[in-house]
Amino acid sequence: xxxxxxxxxxxxxxxxxxxxxxxxxxxxxKGQMTSLVPEGIRFEQTEKGVVxxxxxxxxxxxxxxGLARSLLAxxxxxxxxxxxxxxxxxxxxxxxxxxxxxxxxSLGFSHTIDFPIPEGISVEVERQTHLVVSGVDKQKVxxxxxxxxxxxxxxxxxxxxxxxxxxxxxxxxxxTGAK
Numbered sequence: 001x002x003x004x005x006x007x008x009x010x011x012x013x014x015x016x017x018x019x020x021x022x023x024x025x026x027x028x029x030k031g032q033m034t035s036l037v038p039e040g041i042r043f044e045q046t047e048k049g050v051v052x053x054x055x056x057x058x059x060x061x062x063x064x065x066g067l068a069r070s071l072l073a074x075x076x077x078x079x080x081x082x083x084x085x086x087x088x089x090x091x092x093x094x095x096x097x098x099x100x101x102x103x104x105x106s107l108g109f110s111h112t113i114d115f116p117i118p119e120g121i122s123v124e125v126e127r128q129t130h131l132v133v134s135g136v137d138k139q140k141v142x143x144x145x146x147x148x149x150x151x152x153x154x155x156x157x158x159x160x161x162x163x164x165x166x167x168x169x170x171x172x173x174x175x176t177g178a179k
Contacts, residue, residue: 005065009073010049012080017050019043024050024072028079031120031136035075038064043072050076078136085145087131091160094152095128103131107152107162115151118144130165 011017015028024035024043037043040055041064052069054061077083089096089107097104103123105113117123121135121144133145145164154161156172163169 003066005052005054005069007069008046008049008051009069009076011076015076015080017045017076019045019050024075026072026075026079028076030079030082033075033079033136035068035072038068041065041068043068074138075136078138082134082136083138083141084132084134085141086165087133087145087148087162088165089129089131089162090154091152091158094160094162096125096131097128098123098125103148105151108160113151115148123148 012028015026018025018027022037024037026033026035040061042053042055044051044053050072052065052072054065089105091108093106094108095106097106102114102116103125105115107113118140120137121133121140123144124132124134126132131148133141133148135141135144149162149164152161154163154167154169156170157174159169159171
Protein backbone atom coordinates (compact mmCIF):
# COMPACT_ATOMS: atom_id res chain seq x y z
CA UNK A 1 0.00 0.00 0.00
CA UNK A 2 1.03 3.57 -0.60
CA UNK A 3 2.33 5.23 2.55
CA UNK A 4 0.59 8.47 1.62
CA UNK A 5 -2.57 6.77 0.34
CA UNK A 6 -3.29 4.78 3.48
CA UNK A 7 -3.19 7.77 5.85
CA UNK A 8 -6.56 8.86 7.22
CA UNK A 9 -7.76 12.37 6.31
CA UNK A 10 -9.15 13.91 9.49
CA UNK A 11 -12.12 16.23 9.00
CA UNK A 12 -11.98 19.43 11.12
CA UNK A 13 -14.99 20.82 12.97
CA UNK A 14 -17.34 22.76 10.67
CA UNK A 15 -16.25 20.95 7.49
CA UNK A 16 -18.58 18.61 5.58
CA UNK A 17 -17.54 16.01 3.04
CA UNK A 18 -19.98 14.44 0.57
CA UNK A 19 -18.67 11.48 -1.43
CA UNK A 20 -20.04 10.32 -4.78
CA UNK A 21 -18.59 7.87 -7.33
CA UNK A 22 -16.58 10.33 -9.43
CA UNK A 23 -16.07 13.33 -7.14
CA UNK A 24 -15.81 14.44 -3.53
CA UNK A 25 -17.31 17.79 -2.50
CA UNK A 26 -15.78 19.50 0.54
CA UNK A 27 -17.49 22.45 2.20
CA UNK A 28 -16.05 24.52 5.03
CA UNK A 29 -15.89 27.99 6.58
CA LYS A 30 -13.54 29.39 3.87
CA GLY A 31 -15.51 28.06 0.88
CA GLN A 32 -16.06 24.86 -1.06
CA MET A 33 -14.03 22.69 -3.41
CA THR A 34 -14.60 19.64 -5.55
CA SER A 35 -11.96 16.95 -5.95
CA LEU A 36 -12.27 14.47 -8.81
CA VAL A 37 -11.81 10.79 -7.97
CA PRO A 38 -9.76 8.73 -10.46
CA GLU A 39 -11.20 5.46 -11.72
CA GLY A 40 -10.41 2.57 -9.37
CA ILE A 41 -9.95 4.75 -6.26
CA ARG A 42 -12.71 4.82 -3.66
CA PHE A 43 -13.16 7.09 -0.63
CA GLU A 44 -15.03 5.92 2.47
CA GLN A 45 -16.07 8.07 5.41
CA THR A 46 -15.46 6.62 8.88
CA GLU A 47 -15.79 8.09 12.37
CA LYS A 48 -12.05 8.97 12.34
CA GLY A 49 -12.10 10.63 8.91
CA VAL A 50 -11.94 9.73 5.21
CA VAL A 51 -9.98 6.70 3.96
CA UNK A 52 -8.82 6.10 0.36
CA UNK A 53 -8.73 2.55 -1.05
CA UNK A 54 -7.74 1.25 -4.47
CA UNK A 55 -9.32 -1.55 -6.49
CA UNK A 56 -6.16 -3.29 -7.73
CA UNK A 57 -2.40 -3.38 -7.28
CA UNK A 58 -1.53 -2.23 -10.80
CA UNK A 59 1.18 0.38 -11.27
CA UNK A 60 -1.30 3.05 -12.34
CA UNK A 61 -3.60 2.41 -9.37
CA UNK A 62 -0.68 2.59 -6.94
CA UNK A 63 0.38 5.92 -8.45
CA UNK A 64 -3.13 7.40 -8.30
CA UNK A 65 -3.82 6.17 -4.75
CA GLY A 66 -1.49 8.62 -2.99
CA LEU A 67 -2.25 11.41 -5.46
CA ALA A 68 -6.02 11.23 -4.95
CA ARG A 69 -5.61 11.14 -1.17
CA SER A 70 -3.26 14.18 -1.22
CA LEU A 71 -5.59 16.20 -3.45
CA LEU A 72 -8.53 15.54 -1.11
CA ALA A 73 -6.41 16.35 1.97
CA UNK A 74 -5.39 19.66 0.34
CA UNK A 75 -9.05 20.44 -0.41
CA UNK A 76 -10.01 19.77 3.22
CA UNK A 77 -7.15 21.94 4.50
CA UNK A 78 -8.01 24.70 2.02
CA UNK A 79 -11.68 25.05 2.97
CA UNK A 80 -10.91 24.89 6.70
CA UNK A 81 -7.65 26.91 7.04
CA UNK A 82 -6.82 28.21 3.56
CA UNK A 83 -3.42 28.54 1.92
CA UNK A 84 -1.17 31.58 1.62
CA UNK A 85 2.12 32.58 0.03
CA UNK A 86 4.01 35.74 0.93
CA UNK A 87 6.16 37.68 -1.53
CA UNK A 88 8.64 40.52 -1.01
CA UNK A 89 9.56 43.13 -3.60
CA UNK A 90 13.21 44.24 -3.29
CA UNK A 91 14.67 47.17 -5.23
CA UNK A 92 14.69 50.94 -5.27
CA UNK A 93 11.45 52.19 -6.81
CA UNK A 94 9.93 48.69 -7.01
CA UNK A 95 6.39 48.64 -5.61
CA UNK A 96 2.91 47.18 -5.94
CA UNK A 97 -0.51 48.78 -5.67
CA UNK A 98 -3.95 47.15 -5.49
CA UNK A 99 -6.41 48.62 -8.02
CA UNK A 100 -9.84 47.02 -8.35
CA UNK A 101 -9.54 43.44 -9.63
CA UNK A 102 -5.82 43.70 -10.38
CA UNK A 103 -2.44 44.57 -8.91
CA UNK A 104 -0.29 47.21 -10.62
CA UNK A 105 3.47 46.64 -10.35
CA SER A 106 6.23 49.17 -10.90
CA LEU A 107 9.35 47.02 -11.34
CA GLY A 108 11.95 49.24 -13.00
CA PHE A 109 10.63 48.85 -16.53
CA SER A 110 9.57 51.84 -18.64
CA HIS A 111 5.94 50.84 -18.04
CA THR A 112 3.81 49.52 -15.21
CA ILE A 113 2.58 45.91 -15.22
CA ASP A 114 -1.14 45.27 -14.67
CA PHE A 115 -1.57 41.77 -13.15
CA PRO A 116 -5.22 40.55 -13.09
CA ILE A 117 -6.15 38.58 -9.95
CA PRO A 118 -7.58 35.11 -10.80
CA GLU A 119 -11.02 34.14 -9.54
CA GLY A 120 -10.97 32.49 -6.10
CA ILE A 121 -7.64 34.11 -5.15
CA SER A 122 -7.11 37.22 -3.04
CA VAL A 123 -3.96 39.31 -3.21
CA GLU A 124 -3.35 41.75 -0.37
CA VAL A 125 -0.73 44.47 -0.65
CA GLU A 126 0.20 44.92 3.02
CA ARG A 127 3.00 47.36 2.28
CA GLN A 128 4.10 48.57 -1.11
CA THR A 129 6.83 45.93 -1.01
CA HIS A 130 5.02 42.98 0.64
CA LEU A 131 2.24 40.86 -0.95
CA VAL A 132 0.13 38.04 0.47
CA VAL A 133 -1.55 35.64 -1.98
CA SER A 134 -4.27 33.53 -0.35
CA GLY A 135 -7.13 31.21 -1.27
CA VAL A 136 -8.63 27.75 -0.78
CA ASP A 137 -7.01 26.00 -3.76
CA LYS A 138 -3.35 25.18 -3.02
CA GLN A 139 -2.40 24.82 -6.67
CA LYS A 140 -4.00 28.13 -7.69
CA VAL A 141 -2.34 30.00 -4.82
CA UNK A 142 1.08 28.58 -5.70
CA UNK A 143 0.66 29.22 -9.42
CA UNK A 144 -0.47 32.82 -8.87
CA UNK A 145 2.49 33.47 -6.56
CA UNK A 146 4.85 31.94 -9.16
CA UNK A 147 3.31 34.09 -11.91
CA UNK A 148 3.79 37.23 -9.82
CA UNK A 149 7.40 36.22 -9.05
CA UNK A 150 8.10 35.65 -12.76
CA UNK A 151 7.29 39.31 -13.52
CA UNK A 152 10.75 40.21 -12.16
CA UNK A 153 12.75 37.24 -10.89
CA UNK A 154 15.48 38.00 -8.35
CA UNK A 155 18.68 39.15 -10.07
CA UNK A 156 21.66 37.01 -8.99
CA UNK A 157 24.07 39.98 -9.14
CA UNK A 158 22.08 42.69 -7.33
CA UNK A 159 19.43 40.53 -5.55
CA UNK A 160 16.68 42.86 -6.79
CA UNK A 161 13.26 41.57 -7.88
CA UNK A 162 10.27 39.68 -6.46
CA UNK A 163 11.03 36.79 -4.11
CA UNK A 164 9.18 34.57 -1.68
CA UNK A 165 9.41 35.70 1.94
CA UNK A 166 12.30 33.84 3.54
CA UNK A 167 13.79 32.72 0.21
CA UNK A 168 17.56 32.48 0.39
CA UNK A 169 19.41 33.80 -2.66
CA UNK A 170 23.00 33.17 -3.64
CA UNK A 171 24.59 36.42 -4.77
CA UNK A 172 27.08 36.08 -7.63
CA UNK A 173 30.29 38.06 -7.88
CA UNK A 174 30.44 40.47 -10.82
CA UNK A 175 33.33 41.20 -13.13
CA THR A 176 36.60 42.24 -11.49
CA GLY A 177 37.67 44.65 -14.21
CA ALA A 178 40.37 44.52 -16.88
CA LYS A 179 44.06 44.45 -15.90
